Amino acid sequence: MNIFINGNLKQLESENVTISALIVALNLTGKRLAIEKNGEIVPRSQFDSVNICDGDKLEIVSAVGGG
Amino acid sequence: MNIFINGNLKQLESENVTISALIVALNLTGKRLAIEKNGEIVPRSQFDSVNICDGDKLEIVSAVGGG
Amino acid sequence: MNIFINGNLKQLESENVTISALIVALNLTGKRLAIEKNGEIVPRSQFDSVNICDGDKLEIVSAVGGG
Amino acid sequence: MNIFINGNLKQLESENVTISALIVALNLTGKRLAIEKNGEIVPRSQFDSVNICDGDKLEIVSAVGGG
Amino acid sequence: MNDELMIAGKAYQSRLLVGTGKYKDFKETRAAIDASGAQIVTVAIRRTNIGQTAGEPSLLEYLPPEEFTYLPNTAGCYSADDAVRTLRLARELLDGHKLVKLEVLGDPKTLYPNVIETIAAAKTLVKDGFDVMVYTSDDPIIAKQLEDIGCCAVMPLASLIGSGMGILNPWNLQIIIENAKIPVLVDAGIGSAADAAVAMELGCDGVLMNTAIAAARDPVMMAGAMKKAIEAGRESFLAGRMPKKLYSASPSSPTSGLITAA
Amino acid sequence: MNDELMIAGKAYQSRLLVGTGKYKDFKETRAAIDASGAQIVTVAIRRTNIGQTAGEPSLLEYLPPEEFTYLPNTAGCYSADDAVRTLRLARELLDGHKLVKLEVLGDPKTLYPNVIETIAAAKTLVKDGFDVMVYTSDDPIIAKQLEDIGCCAVMPLASLIGSGMGILNPWNLQIIIENAKIPVLVDAGIGSAADAAVAMELGCDGVLMNTAIAAARDPVMMAGAMKKAIEAGRESFLAGRMPKKLYSASPSSPTSGLITAA
Amino acid sequence: MNDELMIAGKAYQSRLLVGTGKYKDFKETRAAIDASGAQIVTVAIRRTNIGQTAGEPSLLEYLPPEEFTYLPNTAGCYSADDAVRTLRLARELLDGHKLVKLEVLGDPKTLYPNVIETIAAAKTLVKDGFDVMVYTSDDPIIAKQLEDIGCCAVMPLASLIGSGMGILNPWNLQIIIENAKIPVLVDAGIGSAADAAVAMELGCDGVLMNTAIAAARDPVMMAGAMKKAIEAGRESFLAGRMPKKLYSASPSSPTSGLITAA
Amino acid sequence: MNDELMIAGKAYQSRLLVGTGKYKDFKETRAAIDASGAQIVTVAIRRTNIGQTAGEPSLLEYLPPEEFTYLPNTAGCYSADDAVRTLRLARELLDGHKLVKLEVLGDPKTLYPNVIETIAAAKTLVKDGFDVMVYTSDDPIIAKQLEDIGCCAVMPLASLIGSGMGILNPWNLQIIIENAKIPVLVDAGIGSAADAAVAMELGCDGVLMNTAIAAARDPVMMAGAMKKAIEAGRESFLAGRMPKKLYSASPSSPTSGLITAA
Secondary structure (H helix, E strand, O other): EOOOOOEEEOOOOOOEHHHHHHHHOOOOOOOOOOOEEOOOEEEHHOOOOEEEEEEEEEEEEEEEEEE | EEEEEEEEEEEEEOEEEEEHHHHHHOOOOOOOEEEEEEOEOOOEEEEEEEEOOOOOOOEEEEEEEEO | OOOEEOOOEEEEEOEEEEHHHHHOOOOOOOOOOOOEEOOEEEEEEEHOOOEEEEOOEEEEEEEEEOO | EEEOOEEEEEOOOOOEEEHHHHHHOOOOOOOOEEEEEEEEOOHHOOOOOOOOOOEEEEEEEEEEOOH | OOOOOEEOEEEEEOOOOOOOOOOHHHHHHHHHHHHHHHOOOEEEEEEOOOOOOOOOOHHHHHOOOOEEEEEEEEOOOOOHHHHHHHHHHHHHHHOOOOOOEEEOOOOOOOOOEOHHHHHHHHHHHHHOOOEEEEEEEOHHHHHHHEEEEEEEOOEEOOOOOOOOOOOOOHHHHHHHHHHHOOOOEEEEOOOOOHOOOHHHHHHOOOEOOOOHOOOOOOHHHHHHHHHHHHHHHHHHHHHHOOOOOOOOOOOOOOOOOOHHHH | OOOEEEEEEEEOOOOEOOOOOOOOOOHHHHHHHHOOOOEEEEEEEEOOOOOOOOOOOOOOHHHHOOOOEEEOOOOOOOOHHHHHHHHHHHHHOOOOEEEEEEEEEOOOOOOOEEEEHHHHHHHHHHHOOOEEEEEEEHHHHHHHHHHHHHOOEEEEEOOOOOOOOOOHHHHHHHHHHHHHHOEEEEEOOOOHHHHHHHHHOOOOOOOEHHHHHHOOHHHHHHHHHHHHHHHHHHHHHHHHHOOOOOOOOOOOOOOOOOOOHO | OOOOOOOOOOOOEEEEEEEOOOOOOOOHHHHHHHHHHOOOEEEEEOOOOOOOOOOOOOOHHOOOOOEEEEEEEOOOOHHHHHHHHHHHHHHHHHOOOOEEEOEEEEEOOOEEHHHHHHHHHHHHHHOOOEEEEEEEEOOOHHHHHHHHOOOOOEOOOOOOOOOOOOOHHHHHHHHHHHHHHHHEEEEEEOOOHHHHHHHHHHHOOOEEEEEHHHOOOOHHHHHHHHHHHHHHHHHHHHOOOOOOOOOOOOOOOOOOOHHHHO | OOOEEEEOOHHHOOOOOEOOOOOOOHHHHHHHHHHHOOEEEEEEEEHHHHHHHEOOOOOOHHHHOOEEEEOOOOOOOOOHHHHHHHHHHHHHHOOOOOOOEEEOOOOOOOOEEOOHHHHHHHHHHHHOOOEEEOOOOOOOOHHHHHHOOOOOHHHEOOOOOOOOOOOEEEEEEHHHHHOOOOOOEEEEOOOOHHHHHHHHOOOEEEEEHHHHHHOOHHHHHHHHHHHHHHHHHHHHHHHEEEEOOOOOOOOOOOOOOHHHHH
């Protein structure tokens, strides 16, 4: 299926992917992240339960140096 | 009847007073004025036709020195 | 004899007074002082040997708070 | 003979040249000038009478734009 | 030199706008304004003094609207509604006159503008057909927003009204001037003729003042000084000043031909 | 208003003195000086260019000594002797002319005055009968000493010659002005019309400048701006400016009679 | 001396808040922040770099949230919505962290705040339970409105972000400080240690900076200088400076007892 | 960081020199000087109070010459002769102590230095073997002459003694610092910690003050503030400040990766 991550199109083979699975797939395990799905924040507690569907728009953000 | 002019109570003997008549009564003949009646501006052209009723609130203003 | 100390006239009974003796007489023993006699500095080493004569002008100074 | 004008060596054929004559020879007729000869100012009134001798040092100056 | 100030489609030769408050009497007001050469004068709108003896002189007799462009202001207004209401009365009072000065203040202690209310009032007034010259802070973003709303001139403060502190932040004014496509006039804070010259040298299109003239020891003489200062600053701006440098490259007199070289 | 500048017993209507250096040509020099309204113009004394084609124009033809008061200077002199020698030649050149500008510089990089040599030269020149207008630093003690020596005017710098940095230390100038019984003119450092107005508002009796006019993009227009700025600053000083205060006691418009009180 | 800075109910010993941007690497970032003594550090929220090699170091490893109070900002946001959205993500990212820095910019050229959008965002965030430290202009009325909305600290600019121009308008800051009942921190524009000391002497409760440290030739040394400058300015403010006067009433040394009186 | 101040061949860790006048009592004097960290303290030379009760405490008991480097001054001297005479007595008083502060004043109202007399005194004192730290104006030429005479440090004023006006002309100080090969210390005029930091950031080698500490509401706290301000300003100077620019090239947070780009 096709989803958008941080504005870029991304193809995923498998369907029914959880956020947690996606994080692993994206090689982001252990990183401190916040995720927005179609404009709604997904609490970290729900990463295992929330599934990603075709066409979902995800924003994955972290803290960087800034002033 | 009782009206309010510039925030002060004013008693008028006669009823059915026009704005023009009021101006004369107030000794303001010939002065450049603008008048608000109950929050609505009364165009100068209507000073002769518009009547004042008991309880009306009038604002009579002129231009003064200011910066 | 009469001498001047810091601009003021001072009477001394005895003649042939040394600077050291004067310091004692003035109750300045142990104070850190510098002394000018008739415009010439008297080194501390000579306080015992230098005599004061009638009419001598002495300046006795010390260090005080200043900026 | 050889003289110095404004720091530069200048050869003159004739001897016994007056300042006035020199001014003509230098093509400076009518210019407003002041002249110093060997460090001494030569008043304009004496331009006709004062002679220039071999080795004299002359300064010829005028007014120019300045602030 | 033809260098006119265009405001709402009308050309003015004078870049000095003056207030009419705080003078000893109307005679002094008129004398000072004449000396200033101002063509635009601000007036306040106030309740008519009821019961005043008829024939008592009025400002308009000393400053006939035929001779001067009136600029009714909203001094003393602390809300958009009061300001709009005041200027609608002014328009009626001055036979449909459209050119107005909008100012909405934030508090009576500093008289600093309330830019939120100012923007709200500006939107209403522009929609209502007024030509709005707007008094504001030196916030460049707000100034641009007021221009985008359709104000015909933006008038940032130099410093607080009546303070005479002069231009406290020339850098903000510079940014406002660079970004503006409408006239920028400095309003409030000018204290002396030099302050006015500084404002014009920054590239302002004009200056509006009242206290600096009216509260001078000799208001009429100060008015004349202000006229010259505005013109001096404007011409200095147009003439293009010399560059600043800590060390001068060259003295004003020739460095060659010195007799000292002898 | 009769407000003349008295220097060495002669009255001048203009308080702006200008240099004659750094202009494109003599025509521009004259045009700028006319626009400035200056009555006193400084000139430098330099070695005559020997071998120049006869009839080549000279400064004096464009600025006839009958029309202007010449102020020969000692620009480029770094010692009292050189300065004195230069001015004696100037006096001879200008038929016994006594009014001169003394300046003795400290180094060619900053052109800052050497006050020690300046004082020495001033003593000699005054004894020798010159009317000495003296360029100096903003040191109030030195300024007073130059007055006591008998100089007819003291001319402290605003900032370095040709820097255009304006008045760097108004406080020292203020002290000099308060203490002086002779005219105090600001000389050097003025960069724009506003700078000139500031100097006059401080209470200076006049301003001498060259680069600020000659190095402007349009020297003639700037000269006119300077004329107005000097007059504006002077009149502002005489008119007595309003007091400065961080908060204004009172707005310019009446605080009573507001409809908003309804 | 016990003189703590209270923000949103928590006490801090350091009055210097620092950004974490523009450093050579995280090692320098940490070294500079240690030298600054800062306890509150700002961070930006940005899209995670997808596809980056795992184990690549992150800012949080160098600045553990256990050691520092994070202050996520909204740098780069030009609307209230973007700012609110960014801070909600930040809160989630930082496990419900409530203390945030709100900044909504007006344009990318000046980075001047958009106070209209800032106020809108502040209202939403306060209602949403955030502790909002808000970056704003030096407009005293806006500063007061932000306090009334419920922000826990107001942070006016000294000058434009990254400009290093220092405090351009100390008078406005003074008014803001006088009127505020919440902490006032100067944010943006500080360029040197002296600037920081000036801000604290005005009576600010703290200073937030980034470029002044990160863009110094030696960021770590500058960080230490800033720490001392903040403390020096604070203590100078508390100690109560001597009065200013153009002339001194009295020298520092006794005027009597001079031998010169002999 | 090993960054010592070398004066007359001796190294000092503190760049803050303080006066000992104007304090409530010797106890406060000592407490303030301890808080300041100063190693060099100025003292005045005055006629001993004859007839004072023996055992009355003296300054030297509170500030033992073994702990501090004394810097006897010539405060109150208006001529070279008086200054030289005073310092010869000081040398005798302090057992041949050679390090002295020379100041010759111009008038009692401004306490501005008389540079002519100062130069005369400096020549005599240097010939006589003194190590002369000389108080002077901010005249760069005079400062250079004093260096050439052989003074071991030149100490230009920031503003008038006891005025607390801070640095009135940083440009002159800058020139003095650029040209000097001996230490340049700012002496007189510092009013607050920020003033001290500004002086050090200009590149001064040190600062000498008295009133700013002694006349503060809390002299001991202000002394500590000054210690930090001097160190902050010095380290800021050494660290190399960021460049100033009206507009910032870049914000402190990344401009890419904004969610707002979504």
